[in-house]
Amino acid sequence: MIEIPALLSILPNMVGKRILDLGCGFGEHCKLFVEKGAEKVVGLDISQKMIEVAKLENHISKIDDIHLSMEDLATLNQKFDIVVSSLAFHYVEAYPKLIKDIYHLLTDGGYLLFSQEHPLVTSHSQGERWIKNDDGMKLYANISNYGREGERDVV
Template sequence: MHDQNIYDNEVFFEGYRKLREQPSAANHLVEKPALFSLCPNLSGKRVLDLGCGYGENCREFLHLGASHVTGLDLSEKMLQIAKAENNAERISFVRMSMSDLSALDGTFDVVFSSLAVHYVEDFDQLLAQIHRLLADGGIFLFSQEHPFTTALRKGPRWSQNEDGTINHYNLSDYGIPGIRTTTWIVDGVIKYHRTFSDIVNALSTAGFQLEQMLEPLPGADILAQYPAYQKCYHKPDFLLVRAKKCCV
């Protein structure tokens, strides 16, 4: 099983950091508000954050009442920032790959993951291990790159007029799941494509009940400030899923 750990690549990490610091970043404007709109009541809950990155969500979970938060990430560079900027008494940061959670102990009421599951090759195993870690009735809430985004294997993503106006998204290879090697900040970034039915059926097989799915779009206020986000109405950037562990 492949663990690329692209976030510890110095060039990628610096490029990613600059992207996230931009006020127009889609993570801040679209993904994060949608993620927290699906957030269950965290009062007194034990929370696991898979692919916690900088740890800012971990700290927010505490503000929302979580009794303890475990932030897990493979990247040492990410965890260094998390420990420096978002450490707290009831947060534990752990360096571990999402590809194998078998060494992780404890039981959690809520498992979050923000924009990380598309880096995991074996989605079925990930779901089985999350199911094991969740208490009965626990919630798994995750976001990922939209399946239309992960589908492409080659070619330009957008068709544009000569003046640069986007006409439509060039969807291709959607029905071919598996590895994708893309250029994002650096060449050779590995992600994994799954169709909507792959995702839903895997959740069901693993013992989850689907509660809600979102494909969030930027509102009028964002479009007024950043007109380039109009392209999201052709193809959303993100897919968010909230699922509940079924009681045995």
């Protein structure tokens, strides 16, 4: 509701560009990028099932859908003008390696645009998710572990 419009609003001109979509899911953004004039779009996702859906529902001739983990990004032998990732970087364990791999895939002057999950989403780890009044109305979220560093699991 907030993240996708915000991310799409900062996209540079895509006409004639080569785009890499990391964590492309069902490929909706890949198709949108072609509609915005991209010359070629590579959609990459670790989920084979999502890539299959992308190929069935959102594939057009300028899109390559690839089943590949972001950790294996360095195996791509291509250059891109724009790398985009929506809510996927927080799944990668070796973040510095990911950024280095992306840097090597970008053309000079290329763009990296990404979003990632806000810590509020993972700050709840025990008790009720919502603090409610006696009538059951939500008053506020339980974010007792917001400041905790390290790996988190969403409960």
